[in-house]
Amino acid sequence: MNPEEAMERTFAIIKPDAVERNVTGKVLAMIEEGGFKIVGMKKIRLSKCQAEGFYYVHKERPFFGDLCAFMSRGPVIALVLEKENAIADWRGLMGATNPANAEEGTIRKALGVSIEENTVHGSDSPESASYEIPYFFNQLELV
Ligand code: RTP
Numbered sequence: 009m010n011p012e013e014a015m016e017r018t019f020a021i022i023k024p025d026a027v028e029r030n031v032t033g034k035v036l037a038m039i040e041e042g043g044f045k046i047v048g049m050k051k052i053r054l055s056k057c058q059a060e061g062f063y064y065v066h067k068e069r070p071f072f073g074d075l076c077a078f079m080s081r082g083p084v085i086a087l088v089l090e091k092e093n094a095i096a097d098w099r100g101l102m103g104a105t106n107p108a109n110a111e112e113g114t115i116r117k118a119l120g121v122s123i124e125e126n127t128v129h130g131s132d133s134p135e136s137a138s139y140e141i142p143y144f145f146n147q148l149e150l151v
Pocket residue numbers: 066071075104105123124125126128129130131132
């Protein structure tokens with residue numbers, strides 16, 4: 009297999025809590041130091057409806073309404089990250105959903121505020137990445 013084929017892509021969001029606190033640069037630095045290539049990046053403000061579509065897998069969860077209100081309350085940075093084993097490695101660099109349980113060295117440990125305002129999103133499987141990447145980016149925007 010050539011090196012190109014070994015590469016994997018995942019989808020990431022720098023959430024509104026981080027954009028509001030002006031720490032997007034810190035998150036991007038941790039991404040680059042973690043060995044990820046940024047192959048797509050845009051700043052966007054989701055409507056409530058767009059947030060609901062993005063997180064539809066959680067529509068029956070008790071936190072769904074709050075989550076979609078949070079994700080649409082201000083701009084986010086949407087990213088496509090590339091690396092070998094990108095999906096699992098990005099989940100590792102993000103840390104546990106609840107920053108209180110996140111390990112040292114993770115983004116959520118360093119910058120997360122609460123179980124909801126946890127600074128970053130990451131695809132949890134290849135299937136999720138295949139839904140989430142084209143939700144935000146077209147082919148021409150991935151370089
Ligand atoms: P994400 O999808 O954003 O990468 O986060 P995750 O996989 O670590 O967590 P998930 O279970 O998929 O939950 C999605 C997002 O919903 C918010 N949440 N709030 N109030 C709560 O109990 C609660 N639980 C989850 C968080 O913003 C979480 O990242």
